[in-house]
Amino acid sequence: xxxxxxxxxxxxxxxxxxxxxxSLTVESDEIVSIVGPNGAGKSTxxxxxxxxxxxxxxxxxxxxxxxxxxxxxxxxxxGLCYVPQVDNVFPSLSVEENxxxxxxxxxxxxxxxxxxxxxxxxxxxERRRQRAGKMSGGERQMxxxxxxxxxxxxxxxxxxxxxxxxxxxxDMIFEKVAEVNAAGVAxxxxxxxxxxxxxxxxxGYVLATGRNQVEGPGSELLNDPxxxxxxxxG
Amino acid sequence: xxNVLLARSVLLAVPLYLLALTLLGRLNPWLRxxxxxxxxxxxxxxxxxxxxxxxxxxxxxxxxxxCVYAVLALGLNVQWGYxxxxxxxxxxxxxxxxxxxxxxxxxxxxxxxxAFTQQWVGLGAPFVVGVIAAGLASGLLALLIGGPTLRLxxxxxAIATIGxxxxxxxxxxxxxxxxxxxxxxxxxxxPLSCLVNDGCSTLPAFxxxxxxALSPRDYPFIYVAIVALILFLVYQAxxxxxxxxWGRVLRAVREDEDAAAMNGKNVPGFRxxxxxxxxxxxxxxxxxxAHYVVAIDYSHFDPLYGxxxxxxxxxxxxxxxxxxxxxxxxxxxxxxxxxxFLVDAMRPALAAISPELPQRxxxxxxxxxxxxxxxxxxxxxxxxxxxxxxxxxxxxxx
Amino acid sequence: xxxxxxxxxxARGRNLRRRAGKLFGNRWTLVVILALVAVAVxxxxxxxxxxxxxxLTLVVRGVMLGGIxxxxxxxxxxxxxxxxxxxxxxxxYMTVGAYLGxxxxxxxxxxxxxxxxxxxxxxxxxxxxxxxLMGLIAYxxxxxxxxxxxxxxxPPIMMAMAALGLAFGVRxxxxxxxxxxxxxxxTGATRPSIELFSGVRIRTDQLFILVLAIVLIVLVYLLLExxxxxxxxxxxxxxxxxxxxxGIDTERVVFWTWLIGGALAGAGGMLYGLxxxxxxxxxxxxxxxxxxxxxxxxxxxxxxxxxxxFTIGIVxxxxxxxxxxAYGPGAAFLVMILVLLIRPEGLLGRRG
Numbered sequence: 006x007x008x009x010x011x012x013x014x015x016x017x018x019x020x021x022x023x024x025x026x027x028s029l030t031v032e033s034d035e036i037v038s039i040v041g042p043n044g045a046g047k048s049t050x051x052x053x054x055x056x057x058x059x060x061x062x063x064x065x066x067x068x069x070x071x072x073x074x075x076x077x078x079x080x081x082x083x084g085l086c087y088v089p090q091v092d093n094v095f096p097s098l099s100v101e102e103n104x105x106x107x108x109x110x111x112x113x114x115x116x117x118x119x120x121x122x123x124x125x126x127x128x129x130x131e132r133r134r135q136r137a138g139k140m141s142g143g144e145r146q147m148x149x150x151x152x153x154x155x156x157x158x159x160x161x162x163x164x165x166x167x168x169x170x171x172x173x174x175x176d177m178i179f180e181k182v183a184e185v186n187a188a189g190v191a192x193x194x195x196x197x198x199x200x201x202x203x204x205x206x207x208x209g210y211v212l213a214t215g216r217n218q219v220e221g222p223g224s225e226l227l228n229d230p231x232x233x234x235x236x237x238x239g
Numbered sequence: 240x241x242n243v244l245l246a247r248s249v250l251l252a253v254p255l256y257l258l259a260l261t262l263l264g265r266l267n268p269w270l271r272x273x274x275x276x277x278x279x280x281x282x283x284x285x286x287x288x289x290x291x292x293x294x295x296x297x298x299x300x301x302x303x304x305x306c307v308y309a310v311l312a313l314g315l316n317v318q319w320g321y322x323x324x325x326x327x328x329x330x331x332x333x334x335x336x337x338x339x340x341x342x343x344x345x346x347x348x349x350x351x352x353x354a355f356t357q358q359w360v361g362l363g364a365p366f367v368v369g370v371i372a373a374g375l376a377s378g379l380l381a382l383l384i385g386g387p388t389l390r391l392x393x394x395x396x397a398i399a400t401i402g403x404x405x406x407x408x409x410x411x412x413x414x415x416x417x418x419x420x421x422x423x424x425x426x427x428x429x430p431l432s433c434l435v436n437d438g439c440s441t442l443p444a445f446x447x448x449x450x451x452a453l454s455p456r457d458y459p460f461i462y463v464a465i466v467a468l469i470l471f472l473v474y475q476a477x478x479x480x481x482x483x484x485w486g487r488v489l490r491a492v493r494e495d496e497d498a499a500a501m502n503g504k505n506v507p508g509f510r511x512x513x514x515x516x517x518x519x520x521x522x523x524x525x526x527x528x529a530h531y532v533v534a535i536d537y538s539h540f541d542p543l544y545g546x547x548x549x550x551x552x553x554x555x556x557x558x559x560x561x562x563x564x565x566x567x568x569x570x571x572x573x574x575x576x577x578x579x580f581l582v583d584a585m586r587p588a589l590a591a592i593s594p595e596l597p598q599r600x601x602x603x604x605x606x607x608x609x610x611x612x613x614x615x616x617x618x619x620x621x622x623x624x625x626x627x628x629x630x631x632x633x634x635x636x637x
Numbered sequence: 638x639x640x641x642x643x644x645x646x647x648a649r650g651r652n653l654r655r656r657a658g659k660l661f662g663n664r665w666t667l668v669v670i671l672a673l674v675a676v677a678v679x680x681x682x683x684x685x686x687x688x689x690x691x692x693l694t695l696v697v698r699g700v701m702l703g704g705i706x707x708x709x710x711x712x713x714x715x716x717x718x719x720x721x722x723x724x725x726x727x728x729x730y731m732t733v734g735a736y737l738g739x740x741x742x743x744x745x746x747x748x749x750x751x752x753x754x755x756x757x758x759x760x761x762x763x764x765x766x767x768x769x770l771m772g773l774i775a776y777x778x779x780x781x782x783x784x785x786x787x788x789x790x791x792p793p794i795m796m797a798m799a800a801l802g803l804a805f806g807v808r809x810x811x812x813x814x815x816x817x818x819x820x821x822x823x824t825g826a827t828r829p830s831i832e833l834f835s836g837v838r839i840r841t842d843q844l845f846i847l848v849l850a851i852v853l854i855v856l857v858y859l860l861l862e863x864x865x866x867x868x869x870x871x872x873x874x875x876x877x878x879x880x881x882x883x884g885i886d887t888e889r890v891v892f893w894t895w896l897i898g899g900a901l902a903g904a905g906g907m908l909y910g911l912x913x914x915x916x917x918x919x920x921x922x923x924x925x926x927x928x929x930x931x932x933x934x935x936x937x938x939x940x941x942x943x944x945x946x947f948t949i950g951i952v953x954x955x956x957x958x959x960x961x962x963a964y965g966p967g968a969a970f971l972v973m974i975l976v977l978l979i980r981p982e983g984l985l986g987r988r989g
Binding site: 055057076077078081082087089092093095096097098102103105106107109110152153156 | 865868871872875885886
């Protein structure tokens with residue numbers, strides 16, 4: 006059974022419908038990427054899955070539980086963690102404190118978990134006491150991901166992890182995503198940078214105007230000229 | 240019907256006629272006025288015949304104070320209801336209006352009195368001058384403090400106005416030379432009180448003759464007519480103003496400041512205008528208050544009586560709606576005076592809880608009013624009358 | 638040529654205006670202006686022949702008053718930071734705390750006076766009881782009122798209206814229970830004083846108050862910096878949505894915010910009542926200096942609240958040398974207006 010299953014979900018903000026019968030699955034070892042033009046509803050899918058939005062129709066299931074519209078702090082306890090696109094760190098807290106907040110629901114000492122995150126992001130280890138608000142974009146993205154990884158989630162959701170980053174940092178981020186996945190964490194990401202994310206992903210979904218358009222293995226979508234032309238701006 | 244009842248009916252008919260005029264707005268003018276006069280007089284006469292004198296007097300003073308507070312609520316409605324300015328310092332404008340009118344209309348104390356009473360000026364001017372001066376003084380205060388404070392965002396403006404309310408209180412409490420603070424300033428003249436005394440030299444003989452049956456105790460009947468008239472004039476002026484291009488800009492500013500600014504509207508200018516207009520009206524209300532209670536001191540304008548009560552009135556009636564403001568004022572004033580009866584009735588129960596409690600009745604009543612405010616905020620923030628969807632009059636229609 | 642000159646002149650004018658604008662929002666401008674005010678005060682004191690000893694005494698008293706104000710100001714700023722709400726009832730929370738303490742001190746058996754101070758152990762016991770009690774009351778009132786408005790995403794103005802309703806409501810209860818007259822914790826007690834240095838005297842009670850205020854503030858600091866819930870409070874103040882996403886129990890954060898805010902308010906009220914007197918209006922009169930402190934120090938910033946509170950305390954006391962001391966809060970008000978005109982985000986805040 007799939008780790009995450011979004012089934013025919015329809016949702017929107019207020020009266021404005023954004024998603025129309027969207028479906029997707031993520032297996033427990035894959036990297037899945039959602040791509041598509043602007044305004045396709047990619048971020049909305051993320052918010053729907055993570056309980057920031059209630060589905061008008063359809064369901065969201067995670068690890069056998071129906072989490073449709075469940076409160077975010079309960080979803081986190083099930084092993085699903087989310088990194089939003091903007092405002093994804095606590096600016097007045099230090100790097101270390103940001104990580105600690107990621108593991109708020111746990112009671113014990115966090116030394117080991119923090120060390121694991123610092124192993125993954127050595128740059129952060131050097132700056133553990135620095136205020137997250139004063140860090141560069143790339144470093145902040147690392148803090149954001151690190152915070153989400155503190156709970157050893159089964160599935161990590163990333164909303165446009167490479168947004169606003171220089172190409173070298175984009176490489177680094179995607180490398181880290183691969184590392185994280187190799188360590189056993191499933192990844193679902195939404196990306197503007199379709200090419201890079203599809204290269205990385207096991208499978209991809211193309212979303213446009215709030216609907217599923219195409220899905221398939223990452224490499225297939227990547228090499229399909231029709232997909233590129235229709236949805237990915239050539 | 241004897242002369243006293245007749246005279247009282249005529250006077251009481253004034254506010255009722257004005258009320259009828261307002262409610263019958265849609266009929267053609269002739270019909271409106273005739274019908275208003277007839278209904279007004281009929282109801283007034285009816286009340287005079289049916290109610291015992293004591294109850295009737297009480298009713299009159301109730302309507303009177305309700306109308307005074309209605310004027311204050313209208314002033315707040317211009318600031319908050321129409322422009323979104325969060326003024327928690329109403330007491331300052333209320334007080335400035337009251338004291339200005341008092342200083343302008345009283346005479347400087349002479350002889351023995353001068354030892355006890357100090358005041359800055361005593362011009363002995365007539366009531367109307369006092370009312371106008373009150374409005375002007377209040378407006379001036381608004382002009383002075385509006386500059387630095389109006390550009391602040393919501394809760395900062397609120398804090399600034401709390402400060403102004405506090406400073407006004409301190410000022411009237413401590414500055415003896417100004418208005419005898421902290422002692423009361425007494426002897427504020429009551430307009431047309433001559434009618435219930437020896438007759439007014441400025442009025443024709445038949446008028447004096449008509450009202451000669453009244454005694455000084457009947458003065459509230461005269462004053463309620465005056466207050467109701469002023470309330471009516473203020474209401475009419477505001478209703479016209481809100482439908483004018485000026486009113487349209489005010490509403491635009493409140494809805495979306497940035498859009499209004501981008502349309503070239505001088506947003507800060509409009510906010511200042513609304514602030515000043517509202518303050519002028521509050522000053523007028525202060526004047527009306529002063530000439531009724533005849534003696535004022537700083538404690539009349541404390542945050543409870545001078546600010547909070549008026550907010551409850553506007554919130555209950557419905558901000559953004561002038562009728563709502565007036566209704567809210569009357570309803571909350573009714574609740575306020577009604578709680579007095581309630582607390583009296585509860586005396587034995589209160590005394591059982593604690594022997595000092597019955598004499599602290601006013602505070603029990605304030606608790607009830609505070610609870611009312613919370614109930615409104617939690618359950619019916621829009622108040623009884625939702626904001627009017629106003630259609631501005633086109634240029635040629637006005 | 639003329640055209641170029643004109644456009645250069647225009648550019649220069651714009652440059653000047655831009656520089657003036659930059660001057661305006663600058664935190665150092667504010668510091669300089671406050672420093673200038675201080676200098677003016679010193680010169681003015683000299684001109685009016687006010688002795689140095691008296692000025693120093695006022696400054697020291699101002700520091701003590703600042704200690705009391707800081708207890709209230711930290712609460713106000715914490716509540717604003719976490720809940721994004723200006724708690725206009727905070728002054729009256731201080732009043733309630735003071736009167737609860739008054740009731741307890743009236744009920745507890747009085748012990749002998751503690752070394753050099755004007756009260757016995759019963760005051761301390763009352764203080765230790767009032768603090769958690771006020772915290773719980775503050776939390777209870779929040780659940781009853783503000784929380785319902787938060788759930789509905791009510792505009793801040795409604796929250797402020799509710800706060801006003803609570804302020805007047807609790808004040809009327811104080812009036813009902815204790816009457817309108819002023820009261821003292823200890824009637825007829827002598828108030829021992831000591832000399833600090835070169836003729837500056839303060840009461841021993843005031844020293845105790847200052848020390849206690851500092852101790853409490855340090856405890857709050859430790860809680861915010863070292864404990865999990867403290868960090869969660871700071872995180873929630875930074876970004877509520879992210880806090881929820883991270884799994885932070887925001888209900889617990891809200892609870893602790895009110896607990897701390899209420900406890901500090903209660904302590905501040907009791908200490909103020911000890912130093913001056915108890916009156917049902919005491920808290921409302923403190924509201925203006927409290928918010929002046931918070932705004933000066935940047936709303937939402939706990940350390941700023943401290944800086945602001947001590948500054949306002951000193952301004953309040955020192956102004957009493959030049960005018961009727963009753964207008965002390967007026968001086969605080971003027972400082973607040975100054976801050977709002979020059980740099981509304983305060984000394985420690987960030988622009989935008």
